[in-house]
């Protein structure tokens with residue numbers, strides 16, 4: 001396939017990005033079967049030219065070569081940075097050197113990153129927010145503040161006269177096809193879904209906030225920072241994002257019940273009995289829907305989907321060789337793709353000799369920014385009736401925290417005074 005030059009995507013508006021067909025792994029965590037593109041765009045107005053995003057440093061020559069096909073450097077008045085990750089800002093320092101008239105337009109959150117990328121004392125930049133715009137004459141660029149898609153700095157840029165949204169990473173995918181437009185490129189649906197699942201999914205509340213800004217736009221073309229330009233049915237991609245980001249559980253059940261998932265794995269049935277007691281305790285509190293799962297079956301993916309929708313999580317594990325067991329760690333290490341911050345967590349388990357698993361799981365839950373409001377329960381080998389009662393109480397207390405009906409210990413002043421150590 002012939003390597004394209006600059007491609008006009010609307011009158012006076014060009015794609016001037018770069019193709020990276022050899023890339024197989026992006027940011028360590030993302031795989032791509034045929035590479036990616038770094039999409040950069042150039043908008044010509046009566047009073048000046050804007051460049052929207054640049055490319056990875058390794059592909060700067062390609063970018064400058066396409067840019068020079070359609071614009072002189074002294075015509076560039078505006079550089080918009082929708083997102084400052086290096087795959088979009090690698091060519092920025094050199095572009096600034098070649099186009100010294102240009103002023104940068106960034107979100108407030110992007111300042112720190114900009115100063116880290118461009119070691120320059122006198123940076124000419126303007127902070128923009130939703131409602132702000134820059135006038136190029138017969139072309140106007142409006143800014144939409146869309147943070148956390150997927151960095152704090154991210155914004156989108158709306159070219160009103162042509163109905164084009166330059167969206168940054170959002171609505172993009174790692175898929176390299178020189179035919180560039182979605183109606184001509186190969187089938188990239190898997191890449192689009194995969195990209196959402198691995199990049200945007202942890203930020204779905206922010207996706208929904210951004211969609212509220214984007215959906216009312218009279219969109220004709222969606223121009224993301226990676227992968228095909230979406231000119232055929234661009235709104236269908238926005239609708240797909242809404243489907244993916246919308247919470248399902250509460251909509252399906254039509255109830256406001258809190259969801260608590262109790263996971264366990266058990267060698268001799270002891271941790272299983274503890275899990276059942278945790279479940280029974282939680283179920284004794286109205287307003288909580290409890291589900292019990294045996295991790296012996298393996299396979300973390302469906303559980304990750306369930307955890308995304310849940311309000312509370314409890315993990316039961318025996319201790320083997322001073323550690324919780326692998327299926328528990330496998331599941332806990334799979335949660336980076338979803339938001340778990342501020343969910344409630346708890347742990348319990350039977351052990352033979354040392355019993356570290358419960359504390360280790362609690363530490364991991366705290367590390368993931370879950371709240372662990374109730375101390376875990378450990379039982380040596382077969383749990384006693386008292387230990388099962390403690391598990392029942394663990395479930396009950398966790399459910400009360402979930403429903404906002406926490407039982408506080410009331411300590412009277414006379415009790416406090418009675419506890420004071422004697423004065424020296």
Ligand code: FEO
Nearest residue numbers: 083085087169225
């Ligand atoms: Fe394509 Fe978040 O950079």
